[in-house]
Amino acid sequence: MINSLTLGLIAALCWGFHDICVRYVSQKTPLMAMLLTVLLVGLAFHLGLMTATGGFETIALIPALYAGIAGLFFLLASLGLYYAFERGPVRLVSPIIGAYPVLSIAWATIQGTPITALQILAVLAIIAGVGMVAALADQSNEDTPPKGLTILYSFIAAVGFAGTFAFGQHAAELSAEMPATLVTRILAPTLLVVFMLVKGHTFWTGRKALPVLILMGIADGIALLCVVSASGYANPEYAAVTSSIFGLITIVLAWAILREAMTRAQWLGCAVAFAGIGYLAL
Template identity: 30%
Template sequence: MIAVLFGVFAALCWSIHDVIARSIAGSVGGFRTAAWVMVSGFIVLSAYVLWDGSVWQASGPAIFSGLLLGFAYGFGVGGLFKAFSLGPVSLVGPITAGYPVLAVLWGVFNGLEPTALQWACVGATLLGAIIVARSGEPDGGINAVAPGKMPALLFFAVMAVLGYSSSIVLGQQAALSVGEVDATWLSRPVALLVLLPFAFLDGKRSVLTRNQWIGIFVMGTLDVFGVIAVNASGHFPGKEFAGIGISAYGALSVIMAMIFLREKVSPGQWVGLAMIVTAVATMSVTQN
């Protein structure tokens, strides 16, 4: 249960993070925004790591595990932010929310044996995300994407799914060797290096406003808290199920986009959101 709750906390952080990203990425550029978020997250964590981090006594392989996390995370966050620059939260959030299921499948490959009810929760999470993505209002969801932009949006959404799902596994492993905070700190510079080539090709060169800088530092803080929570779940039994908790972020981001960005939510999307929330809650109370 604890691992799932860590995932739910990360989902809350990232849902707020996604609403801010949607409001900034279109004008700043998806990859540029992601790159600055990595910089801000590194700054936020540096004071703690320099003061009390275990990274300075860590072995070479332990440090490498944190750096490898950054490689995967760079592709995940870059793909997500670029997708947000092409479509609304009510579409991109649910499409990418199913990525934690891949972490569960990785656990199955390595000996995890989910119960029938837990498999049902995984299936309900995926189905709920599909329903939310496909059931938007006539001027919302998939219908809000500019003509011809849907293939690009899907490409970057898949990029986000693969990057984030890999980062769950790598982050939990890194937490065991170097610590969840230090692993998150190590991952930021590597993620930035992954993002820089994309950022230079993003086509956006405008000077950031004060509010955009504030938004980026808020996103950077929320992002590192979310990553730390997921990494920390690696210390607990059933760590693979933390991903199911994370999947709640698709539902939470849609609700927050409705409140703060005035994006419309259809009755069909509410059904999908209810499925996701129910599946996550059930997984939380049934995990041993």
């Protein structure tokens, strides 16, 4: 049965795959060219889906404006995520980015949604778990950059995702989700192209990286569409919250595939953080 939680879980799996690929491919590929390719593939995937389903509809000015703001946040989230995962390690980056439901819950509370004592405890658990992983991130002998800037990029990504989902779902509530998501999908790479031209970044990723980048773009396209489409179901915020467990998926993949070391205390911190996220999804 399709509901907000199911859509969130599909998004989590897709983003978990996407993020572990970012960590791996970014070590050998120009970062901005890599991000632009993934965004363009995601846009092409969305256009193909709209063509196949007849999802082209006009969108009014107000929902288009909200979708455009979601596009700004989506680009901010993507830049923060790519820079953070390029630096690594995954065990530091993923819990911070995955903690964006804290911001989503805070935004819902500001809008008048009541929050219970247990939800507050879950938020505190997320903060405590993330803090534990961050504090222990420099105890390994891995060749990774200092964690301060990595934490900043990760936090920027978390803010970006929270904003993307909040404004994107609101746009989809006022209009159909497919054209609303299309506005978001168009604006993000357009602004990135302008940024790359100003900064003089290369646009070519190299031929070897293209197959993986295409898969990443499709996975990202499916994930964002799932979260935004949740606006048509009860409790759409659950999709944004549930999708945040992509961080746990990424950490496990990094440990299993990339052989990133994890201490027991770091596993405990991840467990505490994602247990809090899991509770918010109930």
